[in-house]
Amino acid sequence: MEPRPLPDPDSEELAALVGSTSQRLLYGLLYRRRDHPPTMVELRLFAAQALGEDQSQTDRRVRELRRYFDVVAERRDGEHRYVLRGWAEHPAADGAPISLRRRAEVLAPQRCAMCGRTPLEHHVTLVVDHRIPQSWGGSNDVDNLQPLCEDCNAGKRDYFHSFDAHADEIRKAISYDEPQRRIGALLAAFEGKWVRSDLIGIVASAKEYQEDWQRRLRDLRFFGWKIEHQNRHNEGARVRAYYRATAIAPIPDDIPGVIRAETARRKAAGAARSARTLED
Ligand SMILES: [Zn+2]
Structure with a gap:
């Protein structure tokens, strides 16, 4: 065609x-x-x-x-x-990309999902936000939508702008099925530079919500990755966590299998060490 x-x-x-x-x-x-x-x-x-x-x-x-x-x-x-x-693969339909009904459903909690302020108490205006931006392949599914106040929405938008040069790589990272592969592709795209944790969390949860994405991140170490972690206290009131990969390696096809095998190997190595200690 x-x-x-x-x-x-x-x-x-x-x-x-x-x-x-x-x-x-x-x-x-x-x-x-x-x-x-x-x-x-x-x-x-x-x-x-x-x-x-x-x-x-x-x-x-x-x-x-x-x-x-x-x-x-x-x-x-x-x-x-x-x-x-x-x-674009799916050019946005003009008019109402999100149906009124869905919009109402998303806004129903009447509370900003980031700062917790409400229209009633704090006189903020809530808007429907895409957790994963549409430009990164985020959908209009209800799971990808959240209520944000205009301040938080603008802050998030500015923050996400700073990744425009990486938009393709992020889109690619998001497209992988396994969370470890998504996180790995994201960290690899930043080539050893620090990546803020909220971006990692978003990419990790792109296909299904990851309650413990930090664990999925640590899984990469089973494949030979070296990951560093840093908390920064100088960005407003919040402590921000950052991660970076200082060594990367191919991610295996059978992710759970390799994790199981590597866990068993480390356990056996640990047991052998303590056995030797006893013999000494
Ligand atoms: Zn807010």
Whole structure:
């Protein structure tokens, strides 16, 4: 089957899809530069000069385009370049992506899932948030939706923006079936850099909720991974946990089998050690 052709930047088709002029201009740049995709620096300059926008808006603009189009950050010649590859696999349906009924169901607790504030007591406005953003492949399933106040939602959005350059790798990590493989792919994508625990928790729980994702993370050590942990106290009121992989190894096909075998081997080695100690 022929891939659906991308709309011309000046077409009615694009205008019907993307309401914002700035967004369409940005699309135009990505469209014209498909053979020589722009870097983030170029996109930001374009946003500042052609759109008169603050450069910090660029990440958000790109993310919004991803609702319809497959825009990926690819590393080429040592730089992340933004490539318009085609239509998104499941372009967002316009209008009501989440049904009113589902929206009401998600908002029913009337309490922000992050800070616990309520409209009644704290006069906050609640919005429906995707735990895993749609741009990372998150769905409109009720399990992936939560009520957040606007402050927490904006904070989360800014925080997630900072990973836009890794969006492809995160999307890939999320797509794996086993939590250990998802966590491993995420840590590997960050190439030894510290990863904040809430991002790991989200990726670990992408397919089914992981009550103890830290344990799944520790499982990686059975496969030869070295994981470091650090708590940081200097980020507001909360203590933040970070993890990084300083050594990675292939993750076996039979994850539970290898964990069982390795646990038994370590137990036997421990028993042999204590037996030797007794003999001495
Ligand atoms: Zn909140």
